[in-house]
Amino acid sequence: MAVYTSTKKVKRPEKRFSLEKSNVQRNIFLLLAIAPPFGGYLLFTLYPNILSVYYSLLNWDGMTEPVFIGFQNFIAMFQDQFVWRALSHNLFLFIIVPASVVIISLVLAYLLSYKNYFESKFLKLLFFFPNILSTVVIAILWQFIYDGNYGLLNEVLAFIGIDAGNFYWLGDERTALWAVVPAWIWGSVGLYVIIFVNAMDAIPKSFYEAAIMDGASDWTLLFKITLPTIMPIVRVSLLFLTLFTIKGFDMMLILTNGGPAGATDVIGLYMFNLAFGEGTHSYGYASAIGMLLFVILITAKAIMDRYMKKRGIDY
Amino acid sequence: MKEKRNFKDIIFRGILYLWGLTIIFPLGWVLFESLKTNPEFFANIWALPEKLQFGNYIKAWKEYNFGKALLNTLYYVGGSMILGLFFTTLNAYALTRIEFKGRQLIWGLIMMSLFLPGINALVPQYVVMRDLGLTNSLSGLVLLSSLGETVFYLMILGGFMKSIPKEVEESAFLDGASHWQVFWRIIIPLSTPGIVTVAIFKFIDFYNAFLSPFIYLSDPDKYTIGVQMYQANKLMEYSADWVTLFAGIIIAMIPSLAVFIFFQKWILKGATLGSVKG
Structure with missing residues (x-):
């Protein structure tokens, strides 16, 4: 424990510099660690869920130009x-x-x-x-x-x-x-x-x-x-x-x-x-x-x- | 008193064996029939085969294109597991052990996935994949399966990582280690049990996956084993080649059985983890 505190004291001026450096390094690490899975989640899960609200208002076969038809799909659905x-x-x-x-x-x-x-x-x-x-x-x-x-x-x-x-x-x-x-x-x-x-x-x-x-x-x-x-x-x-x-x-x-x-x-x-x-x-x-x-x-x-x-x- | 106990034991065991029988009997029956010829099977489903027809397995292997399907499955399952496991572990480390701005927001968005039923967004998801040119491609399927957030996996891994004392990490940082080094040398070795559990779950999930491969792979050359078996089963209506399909089903079960036998302890333990979390 004593050794631990003493090294801390000695290294203090150096540490501030290395902290900044490590902050940049840390942010790069965070970006690499979070962006791929979280990006995939946004792209393949959250975004399609939001998109599905819009799609439900379309008349669209997936190929030709979609036509906006309001709530007609929902009316058709209930019937x-x-x-x-x-x-x-x-x-x-x-x-x-x-x-x-x-x-x-x-x-x-x-x-x-x-x-x-x-x-x-x-x-x-x-x-x-x-x-x-x-x-x-x-x-x-x-x-x-x-x-x-x-x-x-x-x-x-x-x-x-x-x-x-x-x-x-x-x-x-x-x-x-x-x-x-x-x-x-x-x-x-x-x-x-x-x-x-x-x-x-x-x-x-x-x-x-x-x-x-x-x-x-x-x-x-x-x-x-x-x-x-x-x-x-x-x-x-x-x-x-x-x-x-x-x-x-x-x-x-x-x-x-x-x-x-x-x-x-x-x-x-x-x-x-x-x-x-x-x-x-x-x-x-x-x-x-x-x-x-x-x-x-x-x-x-x-x-x-x-x-x-x-x-x-x-x- | 003792007799009463014995009687109870017989009833209890009887019920347990009965359920066991509902599992062993159909599977044993399929195995049994897979070793007969079609005429033998049609004549009497109980009769013993004159000669064990191991040739059915060779025929199933060739007819259902198992070689190719196995390679495709290996690519899809292997790729998704390696990429997915790496990203999930790294992600769990960053999200559970590093404090940063916006962490709460990211957790909140991830937690939202618990409320999303998934299948309501199948159509838009397909359109997104199509726009990115990732349909009809095994690599596209790997990306879809490995990039994403699964709360259950984050919980399992996070649980293990949280139990690692902060001092271990801090002293490594004081020695000048980077986050990468800490991740590889400290976090990964200390959360191995969690990683293995997640790996087994992912294997079973991906190997059994049917809906995504079925939706996204249109080229028969790219079919995984599951989709291949589905198509073979559809063709059966016309060919009436029962014994070959029996053999095919047994082949398709072998990887599951192997993983089950080797990792039984992990799998049963993992099932309990699922219950804790819900």
């Missing part, structure tokens, strides 16, 4: 039955997927953390595996499962005595959207199992000791201690999954591309196909739908944030 149909499918997924993923993950996490089986570690890894597979792989895999003639599902059903014939689960309007759900759940559960197991394992044993002394059953421990303690993490998970059911569409794009007859079309996919699909492109209209999506997501996030905070006080 477009395909938009409403797609949104109703989002609503369906919104109701079913996040809740299913969280419930299945909670059950599996509880079973895994209840007792340390020798195969627990292997099971955790196995459960997580679908999460690192790409959507393309997951979608093709489930297409094999649902195929009418050679699909795994129909064969398994036949094996246990249910004859589904050549029913193609993704090809029928009545079942197609339902069929997307298991594929989606299958690909998401693993991550939440790991998150919940870690959260449950992190609860201090002392929380349980008094209750166990009082003779509380496993059920009481689960519902009075375990679940309330990890509730904040469960809520964040729900929020995350919910936002994803509103904006996610790559699973549908690969599995069915919205078919049959639009039975699995969701709002993101509808927008995507308007801009990048086959046939004529309408960048203006797609951007208007993008704006709608933006508003829905912000609203959903705000509502959930508020609801969650309120609930947070209850516990």
Whole structure:
């Protein structure tokens, strides 16, 4: 320490000069360190977001001269039955997927953390595996499962005595959207199992000791201690999954591309196909739908944030 | 009492195995069918193949142009990872450990990305990329993927960097080290665990990326493995060549599986980091 202060004293006149020099050097360093990623963020993320407001007021196919049409895209959007149909499918997924993923993950996490089986570690890894597979792989895999003639599902059903014939689960309007759900759940559960197991394992044993002394059953421990303690993490998970059911569409794009007859079309996919699909492109209209999506997501996030905070006080 | 416990264990384990089965069974089935001939598969999906058809894998490799797709993927994933990792780490250092004017503003703008859903700006982003001449180019895709701010990565790296004592850095400066030297010799070695975690996440993200390569690459010669598999799957409707597609899917899974096996501990730890942050 003494050495440290003494060198400081000796070097003082020199230091002022070197400080100035190092200030220039520091600013160059900062510029190089911040400009590329931050510039990329401004250019590829923030700027397009601002631009999308302008695009939503255009009639533009992306090639020819754009025509300014005011709010006509928005008027058309509210009268477009395909938009409403797609949104109703989002609503369906919104109701079913996040809740299913969280419930299945909670059950599996509880079973895994209840007792340390020798195969627990292997099971955790196995459960997580679908999460690192790409959507393309997951979608093709489930297409094999649902195929009418050679699909795994129909064969398994036949094996246990249910004859589904050549029913193609993704090809029928009545079942197609339902069929997307298991594929989606299958690909998401693993991550939440790991998150919940870690959260449950992190609860201090002392929380349980008094209750166990009082003779509380496993059920009481689960519902009075375990679940309330990890509730904040469960809520964040729900929020995350919910936002994803509103904006996610790559699973549908690969599995069915919205078919049959639009039975699995969701709002993101509808927008995507308007801009990048086959046939004529309408960048203006797609951007208007993008704006709608933006508003829905912000609203959903705000509502959930508020609801969650309120609930947070209850516990 | 003891018997009750055992009974409970059986039920618990049963449920766990059941979920495990839903994962192993379809994957095992694909692997199994990938080693049959098409007629064998059509005749009976349960029957054992007469002879293991490893030729399916060679056929898939050739037919789906895996060699080229793998090189493209390697270029895209490798390039995005190296550039992205370098810039993200450097950026995290500058933003978390150096005080400067405007830092709050930059953080505020970066935090805004949490509210942007991303997909609403797909169209304008495409137009920006097109105007810059970066569409239908793997290098363009690398730039798009590596330049940008991801709050999650900044948080992970920032977390590690904040725990490095200020004195270490200050004494290096007193010895006349520049920011570059401090970055390379002190910051990078001391935040290696964070860098590895981010690298694994980036690998999985980029290898699995579908939407951007699908939107931006129109030339089949530039397809990544994901886009290639998507196109192969579309063609299947006409060719009905099931076993080759089965083999292709298995090939496409190998890089994910390899990374998963080698980095399992890191991946599971990283998953927890995600939960802390949300």
